Amino acid sequence: MNFARLVGFATRRALGSGVWIALGFVVLLGCGLDWSGATGLPSGDAPVLRGLERRALWLAWLGCVGSIALVRAARAHAAWREHEFDWIAALPLARRRWLAATWLGDALALFVLAACGCLAIEFAVGDARPTExxxxxxxxxxxxxxxxxxxxxxxxxxxxxxxxxxxxxxxxxxxxxxxxxxxxxxxxxxxxxxxxxxxxxxxxxxxxxxxxxxxxxxxxxxxxxxxxxxxxxxxxxxxxxxxxxxxxxxxxxxxESDRAASLWIASRAWLALCAADALALGFGAWVSSASAFGLAFGVWLAAWFALRVEPLVPASDLFGALAHVGAGLVPTAPVLANVVGAGLLVVFGLELGARRPWTRQP
Amino acid sequence: MHGSTHGQASPHAHLHSAERELALHLHAVRQSYPFRLGLSRKEVLHGIDCDLPRGASLGLVGPNGSGKSTLLRLLAGVESPQSGRVLVLGATPAEAATRRRIGWLAEELPHPRDMRARAALRFTAALYGVPRAELDARVERMLERVGLASAATVPLGKFSRGMARRFGLAAALVHEPALVLLDEPTAGLDAPGFAVLADLLDEAKARGASLVVASHLLTDIQAHCDRLLVLVDGRVALSGTPRDLAPDGGAVDFEVAGLDAAALAALEADVRARGGRVLGRFASPRNLVELYRNFRGAPPTDRR
CATH class of the missing domain: 2.60.120.260 (Galactose-binding domain-like)
Structure with a gap:
């Protein structure tokens, strides 16, 4: 019961005003821009136009919502140390439990944000159309x-x-x-x-x-x-x-429908952000918030710069999938290895965070 | 015996039954912190020894930087000692089960500032194992007791220092802990707050809880303490009862009520006649409580 309370607490915190403002920005971007004018494409080329709009809005979602979520996770330990250490450390809880609940709460919040992103972006794009x-x-x-x-x-x-x-x-x-x-x-x-x-x-x-x-x-x-x-x-x-x-x-x-394009991008983004969140929580226990963010994000930078898909790094094919979306196609679904890889990264991140003694050591 | 008990497989399997019966047992407790980029260590506690029976109350007194807060943090399980033995309620405070039975008021309010008072107290109480059936009633009662019922929906970040202190008291006591640790509980409290604190401590003692109250002002805590531990520079300067601090010829404070000015003058004269000196004559904070109560009860026209 207490674990569920902790998860709920973490979810509420992760769904703070910042991410909703960022999501609102994505919605405004989707509803406020004339994409046929912005791209210079004839309006008859609907799949590509809709794909470009989808791709741009998902990039905006990742840049705004995703980065805020990741920065928050990287800053979590610093915030706890700064304000709440005495409360958390005195609670009758094991550190692993606290970290696991925090991560699960973050993951649920990211799920909500990804789902809201899906709905908002598909609303902005309009009715479903046939594609490939x-x-x-x-x-x-x-x-x-x-x-x-x-x-x-x-x-x-x-x-x-x-x-x-x-x-x-x-x-x-x-x-x-x-x-x-x-x-x-x-x-x-x-x-x-x-x-x-x-x-x-x-x-x-x-x-x-x-x-x-x-x-x-x-x-x-x-x-x-x-x-x-x-x-x-x-x-x-x-x-x-x-x-x-x-x-x-x-x-x-x-x-028949191109709706799945957003679904598969959201799935990739969610898996990657869940794994990155755990890594940021883990690194944040040992190094500064900025370094934790850099280390967590560095895993994906390395995967993206390697220019090849690493199945164990979820969303290592994110930009390839976004390119397919931009071409008006529905990308492939994330493979099982992505889920396994995300799970491994989460376990590693949380274990890393739990290894740092909860109590301040002399 | 002299090493830290934290991290052992069965940390209290070897305890003597006498140690199990104590509210707290400190033996040769030392604590130090790194400074100068970790090249040196500053020793904060120098081998503290102390035992407190269950149900008893201990006052920790000392000047700023004497190690009172550090000692409370060790007892709360928030820190581990560098060496020595810390047992609380017969077990090490590093164990979650032990911490569940401790109520700690920290120096600053560490609770989530983005939470509203009622929600934060409810959340804390639930985490400390208050049964769901009693949760709401106990939270409301405690908010009422500390005078925060009207501020129950205010975020903690917007609380004044005094309100934060009252909330901290509520959070430390809402789960009816067996050991209550209070760090400077009177800091920021107004006169009615003193009365609330006194009532809560009396209530905790009445149900058999042990108290450890730290303050740099003896007057703030001695009324609630059976024993005193005076710390100076991380060492025990005196361990005894409050009476031990006022030997023959030492200064004492009397709090007197019910006498008129003439009777008080006669009392002072009597003190002088016996060779004593009256060092001061001050109105008791209780008078302020009375004044506030009367003012609030007065008709609105009188408030100008």
Missing amino acids: RVLRMVELPPVALVETHARVEWTLDDAPVSGRARLELALAGGGRAAEVRWIAKRGELATATAATIGLRTTLGLELPPADVEARAATDGESGANAQPVAFVLERLAPGAIVVADPGGLLLTQPV
Whole structure:
């Protein structure tokens, strides 16, 4: 019972006026800006426009609400030492219990704030629209079209039985444009798209459907038994050097609603902030508030600067997911490893905090 | 025997039955704090020894910086001694179960300043194990007792020093602890507050609680204490009863009521006739309490 009281106490504190003001700012930003004017995109390009709005608002949420929550957690020990140490230290409670209740209260508050963020951002974006959701990202071998009629092929053994593929291409000098064709072949079937590409261009095409037997054999969307898909990228005329983003092949599937975009960004943000909160609580017991904030945030900075997804660091793919949202897509859901990683970071952070003796040692 | 008992697997398995029966047992307690970037240590307590039976009351007296607050913090389990043995109610105060039976009024109000008085007292009482069925009634009664019923919805951060002191008293006593530790309980209290404090301490003593009251003013606490421990520079300068502090020829304070001016003059003359000196003649703070009561009870037209 007392634990529940402590959790409630921590939740109320974490939901102080600062985070609501920050959330209000996000709502105002969503409702007050004309996004078609801000982006310069034609209003008919709804998925991208809505995606850009979503991405901007989630970045604002992370910058305002998320950073306030993290700063609060990093400052918790200093605030306790400054004002409430004698009250907390005299309570008939073990330190671990106090820290666990504080973290759980913070996590609940972050959940409320993420849910409110979801609702506010989706309200600002408007009605749900059909779009595509990302099934997965595929790492490509080095792809570069240098020669005039260069051609690159690669095969995807575990392609989904249906859906679409998107390929991010860029120019690497030698001109301002290039004309390319991208083909996908599965068995006897093939689909293709051709385009003149600029500095950065995304090509999209329908995957050739798998045959009936393969469909029956695969229970899911990207079963290993589906026939492989061979991709061919070729230059059709002289032009600039074309390279493909190494992680730029996306396999997608149409969905009726784009609402899940906010849900999966919120999930990533919540998992990451819960883990960061525990780390900040842990580091804050030993070092100054600013250092605790820096150390906790540093875990994610390191993951983001490493430019690769670390499954055990939740939201290490946050900016990749936000890029997908900005492209009008629904990103993938966080994987189980993210949850496990968040759990490990939480245990580490709370244990670190509990290791510092509760009583002041002579 | 001389080491700290904190952190041992079964810290009071080896206690003598006599130690279990004591409200507090201090043996060779030393405490020091690092200073000069941790290169040196300042010793605050130099081997304090003290025993207090259950139900008894102890006054800790000494000048500022004598170690009174440090000693109370050790008893409250908020700090661990550098060396020596601290037992409270037969166990080490580092244990949560022991701290549940302690009520501590700290020097400054450490309760959450963003909470309102009623909520903060209710929360504290619940954490100290006051049964849910009694919680509301006990909180309301205690707020009434300390004169904060009308300020129950005011955040603690907006309390004056006197109100904060009253709240601290309520929080220290709301769970009816077996050991009450009060650090400078009269600091910031007004005359009615003194009366409230006296009533609360009498009530705690009546239900068998042990008291430890620290103050730099002897007059503030001696009425409530069976024993006195006088600390000077972290050492025990005197341990005994309040009477031990007033040996033959020493100064004493009388508080007298019910005499008119002529009778008081005769009393003073009698003192002088016996070779004594009257060092001062002051109105008792009780008169202020009476004045406040009468003023508040007067008709509104009289308040100008």
